[in-house]
Amino acid sequence: MMSLKIIVVPCLADNYAYIIHDKLANKTTLVDAPDFDPIQQELEKKKWVLDNILITHHHEDHIAGVAELSKLHNPKVFGAESDKCRLPRLDVSLSDRDKFSIGNHIFKCIDVPGHTLGHVAFYCASENIVFTGDSLMTLGCGRIFEGTALQMFESLDQLKKLPEITKVFSGHEYARQNAKFSLTVEPDNSFLIEQAKQIEINLGLKLPNVGFSLLTEKRTNPFLRADTNEIKVALGLEDRSDLDTFTTLRKMKDEF
Template identity: 45%
Template sequence: MALDIQTVPCLSDNYAYILRDAATGTVAIVDVPEAAPLIAALDARGLDLDMILLTHHHDDHIQGVEELRSKYGCKVIGGKADAHRLPTLDQAVEEGDTVTVGESEGHVLDVSGHTVGHIAFHFPDSDAVFSADSLMALGCGRLFEGDGPMMWASMQKFLNMPDSTIVYSGHEYTQSNAKFALSIEADNHDLIARAARIDEARQRNMPTVPSSLAEEKATNPFLRAHIASVKSAVGMPDATDAEVFTEVRNRKDNF
């Protein structure tokens, strides 16, 4: 059975996610930007909390952890490579490991780039990947600790997932990401249409996250660095995919 997934807005532009395994009632949260909205969402549904899954160490993803841990006695799971700068972990995981939310199995992926040691959780039976600040809606995280080739290697892991996968990322940055994407591929008709839908959604204060991986593959420049038309668009027709990705990321940083 698939996970029931609820998107919970936190802080000014973060998202956290409540995962409930239908078969067992087990509940997990992915990232804790702040505690209050998550406690309110759990209370509204009469849910307890069994575990927290952390993607990376930045404060806007972990600063509510201790409040939830003290309230619910939940277990905290995060990346082994990040353990020294995360809240105390009950379970440290790395790529190749699995986490179980009831009967739902999630695969841990190393998606370093935004930070070194950033992980994602892929639940293939639920067609869901929790990517936080690695792959984002129409974007990717700024490279604070990694470099272009490292992040491009992480992007490959998303490109290899089925198109039906839903991408649950960490922030509401999609509208500004769309403006940048159009500066790279102004004639991408899928992107033009998506940008219009995003503008309409934001006018109504509706979230643009999560997004489908099929849509990301068709419109997200950070997943398209291997495509000849994108290479030509940035004036690098003969460059490697990683070189083109790095150029696109540099352009976004200066956009």
């Protein structure tokens, strides 16, 4: 099967939208629509018509462009059934583990509440890619606005179970700040030092810091490492639960 082409579209101050193109099926899908103009420009450049829009969560900086893009392209809009009252009008409402096909590829919806209650991620096993919005991010995770620390912890745990070769595409460019924080927690983590260097190289080349593998993130992202001895020792929380450790990390990051 021919693989999908993914185009990262920087939007607003630090958002990313993703255009996924299935050449064989000639289908084009967007993940999140922070802004109309940059996405439309990219579609025009490629002469692609949008067939689908996948929405990760209801925040304005992920849906602001949906109405205008819909008017022009008439795509099918996919989003969480549980949040449909505050999402743009959905053509396909998804629940946890629902599968749907996009061109020749099967995608799965994974509930990842925490940042918002109806937040979902989109996983494609055949391509080893996952679109995580503001749940799991490069060296970080989204702030907990609506859910509980337990919900976010369990959401990240769901994502952690995906194959380690899975590439993670999140909704924002927060990598430099996330790396800075992660290095204060684990200054001697050699994988983290390496990734932080790569992040700076990418920023210098104006390349987005997304698409790191889950294996890399499991070695470096403190929010995926709350169950490790290294993190607990680093924070002096040896006798505390994984959830307590995660909650402490999240609080530290909020105040960083």
